[in-house]
Amino acid sequence: MGGVRPLPLLLATGIAVATLGTAACSSDDGAAASGKVDVVAAFYPLQFVAERVGGDAVKVTNLAQPGVEPHDLELQPKQLAGIADADLSLYLAGFQPAVDEAVEAEAKDRAFDVATVQPLSDAPEEAHEEGEKEEHANEGKDPHVWLDPTRLAAIADKVAERLGSVDKDNADAYEDRATALRKELATLDTEFETGLKTCDRRDIVTSHAAFGYLAAKYNLNQVPISGVSPEAEPNPQQVAEVAALAKEKGVTTIFFETLVSPKVAETLAKEVGAKAEVLDPIEGLASDAAPGTDYLSVMRQNLGKLRAALSCR
Structure with a gap:
């Protein structure tokens, strides 16, 4: 990959x-x-x-x-x-x-x-x-399991177990912090559930197939221009098929990532009369991220962009 x-x-x-x-x-x-x-x-x-x-x-x-x-x-x-x-x-x-x-x-x-x-x-x-x-x-x-907060919570629980096996003296503290993180992730999950419950559209066009877990969790339909690898170049047939679907569904936003070129997304957006916007798969933080930026804040930024793109109420 x-x-x-x-x-x-x-x-x-x-x-x-x-x-x-x-x-x-x-x-x-x-x-x-x-x-x-x-x-x-x-x-x-x-x-x-x-x-x-x-x-x-x-x-x-x-x-x-x-x-x-x-x-x-x-x-x-x-x-x-x-x-x-x-x-x-x-x-x-x-x-x-x-x-x-x-x-x-x-x-x-x-x-x-x-x-x-x-x-x-x-x-x-x-x-x-x-x-x-x-x-x-x-x-x-x-691989993008962390875009489903409930899956990330399950990972955090297992990380607490592994840390506890390495450092038995602090095992209870690791478990307590994992429980606290699980509560924060449950709150985030509820925000997504509520925020994406009632929307005019449910199709999200993305530069590559990074948002499958998020889409499945919140009843969205991911339409990727190219595959799981951000370096994969879509063939002309793929681009034409996505463009046709975007026009048919009235898609207003074509999403691209923070850490890869937006060229394909911008070209497609121009073709279908939409705008190109960042949707962050949170594989890494941007080098110019503001102090205090973390997984939770970026996920909430993603939620706001999805709500705007899908005309959610």
Whole structure:
């Protein structure tokens, strides 16, 4: 998925061990020095969960920096060393092949695949691009589980369990914070349920098929221009079919993402007489995100944009 070109793992791992292994163990701000549980999160939503559930007892490192498309993550030697040394690595198998490979080689017994919490849903059939190859067990599945707040709550509960198994002294505190986060996510879920209950339209046209869980949860119909991978280029037939449906359904907004080019969405919007607007899949925060921006605030921004696009009352 995506155009991942990771460093050859054995070479990169060798570099990491040779140049950074000692530093990773002796760093003044490292988890060992601070007494905190060292957690590596593969991308932002997992960072959000780890920080909220872990609190002051954990030190969380996000492998995907703000403004960087996480599908395309290329691990640097220091990041490989971080995975090897972490007490717990959180990842989603199939989403970032470079992370999958590093976990398999360096941290298999200290990693948690959040895709195992609940079965992943199939990506829509129209989103499978011609020529796609099976590369992993989750090929053809939609990885964007965090866009359903109830699924993210289930992940948070399991993260609390894993942290508790690593740090038994704080197990109850992890469970309490996961319970608090679950309540916040339940409130968010209710806001979406109420806010999207009565709308003039229910079709959302998106630049790629990232919103299947959100659409299924709130009775919307996702119409993706291209597939699960944001790098996939739609063929002319796909674009023509989406354009025809958008005109038929009176679609007023074509959604594109924060971290990829809006060109296709803008072109389609112009063709059908709609506007192009950001709908954030929250794979990562934007590099210019305002202070205090987090998963909850971005989801609420998404809700406002959906309500406007669908003429909800």
